[in-house]
Amino acid sequence: MADQTTFRSIMGNYPTGVTVVTATTAEKEPIGLTVNSFTSVSMDPMLISWAIDKNVSTHDEFVHQKGFAVHTLAADQGDVCMLFATKGTDRFSQINWETSSRDLPVIAGYSGLLECSVFQTIDAGDHTILIGKVEEAADSGKKPLLYHQRTFGAIPEAFYEK
Template sequence: MDAVSQFKQALGNYPTGVTVVTANDPQGNPIGMTVNSFASVSIDPLLILWSIDRNAYHFDAFTQAKTFNVNILAADQSDVCMLFASRVEDRFGKCEWHNGTNGVAVLKNVASQLECNVYNTVDAGDHIILIGEVTSIVNEEKEPLLYHKRLFGKIPDAFYQQS
């Protein structure tokens, strides 16, 4: 097995949460994509990051946007994940959403939602890392959608039990 295949296998064995990152294109239209390369960076200031492939469908629009939102999907939103992972033209016509306080789309029924201003971008090989300063947070009492070995799931109840 070559190094790229081993790398993909190793990272596929690392369970992650699933997000849909949204922004506006230069014409003001909402854009969004499924992202699992999301992480916290800093508490002071509140910073998060996500990365985008240079070959991504809306690469230019995302890297030119000054604001974006991170929608952390709830366990029952695998359909939303797949919608925003596809190349369907009118993704926003196929889901419920509204504009956040920053004018960028917020998906309904998500586990959490973070509104961000672009803080910095970092060149990272075939990706660009976008670092956002969080300006608004909405949390709901919902379990997150998880992704592991190309499958979706949720945290088992046993995980929450204390010994």
């Protein structure tokens, strides 16, 4: 029988990349959060997905947006990951960022950037899955940040050797 402790242990032992997803409120204020539930969905059309906990204070703002930006964080952005995972702080006052041509907050230093329009939202238990259609993409060429067992780091060099 499956239980939450075993499920959490298995998922915590599964290495993932780390993203920060950003958008703006109706008042044009930037919002963002750390997300590791990010994945590609389709190449044609280009679709990605991520999930947001229904208890997150910005849940409704993200779910009702027309678009969002997904930043795949660079290996040296562990501090950005932690900042956007921390509650009750003015995140955007502590980083370098700018507004894109799509009116989305873009954090400096990313590994990759996907600016998306909302394609679909799906109710999924205690989360909402957002599927985004990729409208703009930028790849900095930087190595990505990896998350495994509550630790951040770069992908080991052995993975780049051929």
